[in-house]
Amino acid sequence: MIDVTLENFEAEVIAASMTQPVLVDFWATWCGPCKVIGPILEKLEADYAGRFKLVKIDSDQEQQLAAAFGIRSIPTVILLVNGQPVDGFMGALPEGQIRQFLDKHLPEAALEEEELPVEEEPQDAGAQLEKLQHAVATDPSDDDARFEYVKALLLAGRADDAKTAFAPVASKAGVSRKLDALQRVIEANDFAASQGPAAQVIAGFDSKIGANKRDFEARFGRARVLAAQRRWTDAMDELLEILMRDKSWNEDAARKAYIAILEVIEPAKPKVADGQIPPDDPTVATYRRRLSSVVLS
Structure with a gap:
């Protein structure tokens, strides 16, 4: 999880989303529901093992960014892919619903295999x-x-x-x-x-x-x-x-x-x-x- 400000927004959100989906959590210190959803999002970032990147933006401290995304209430969570918002939700949803939201948009997880070799033998094109x-x-x-x-x-x-x-x-x-x-x-x-x-x-x-x-x-x-x-x-x-x-x-x-x-x-x-x-x-x-x-x- 990374705290994002106006100074590092381009690098940590826009540029990063070109290679990996970025989930942006707009929150504030006084927001009770934010304290509920925050740990859930951090847990999911770990559970999804690199399938998305989580960043947090304090909407009080970064009002320019909040305005740019049209944030009207918090918590608001927005998913960006290739520099563009693709979906989002408001409120402290339960973990199951957030998983459903993520699974709609994130790339499939790589399948685990037993006795994984260091590298596969190359195959010819045919x-x-x-x-x-x-x-x-x-x-x-x-x-x-x-x-x-x-x-x-x-x-x-x-x-x-x-x-x-x-x-x-x-x-x-x-x-x-x-x-x-x-x-x-x-x-x-x-x-x-x-x-x-x-x-x-x-x-x-x-x-x-x-x-x-x-x-x-x-x-x-x-x-x-x-x-x-x-x-x-x-x-x-x-x-x-x-x-x-x-x-x-x-x-x-x-x-x-x-x-x-x-x-x-x-x-x-x-x-x-x-x-x-x-x-x-x-x-x-x-x-x-x-x-x-x-x-x-």
């Missing part, structure tokens, strides 16, 4: 795809397995197969960050396919950008074509160019596309021995930092 395809066929309702399968197809350049495999869960994209990411990359593939030869299309966008560096439609189109070519870092570099000039352009389209690429290219975490923390992929970690530095600047 064997991994076959394994994921089998998992989806065995349990079509397993959205996590389907996410990994569609993601693997996209990374392999099998855009049509990815689109077909994604179709059964397309309607859930609006309520799932991971499925939304897949949909955005699939839409980028469709856009690129509709434009013609990639080299000519990129040259056309380059010409427009050369004439007007704030031609965000051209930059966004160029990024989508690059993503369809699996030139992931080039695509994110182009999206950063938009964000550096207009962070909220087109209802956050550039930031959302950037985050979608990160979701798709981030490798599955390797299994490690108890007490060890799996390392972050260096490319993903670098581009997460670059996004945070631009968005928070």
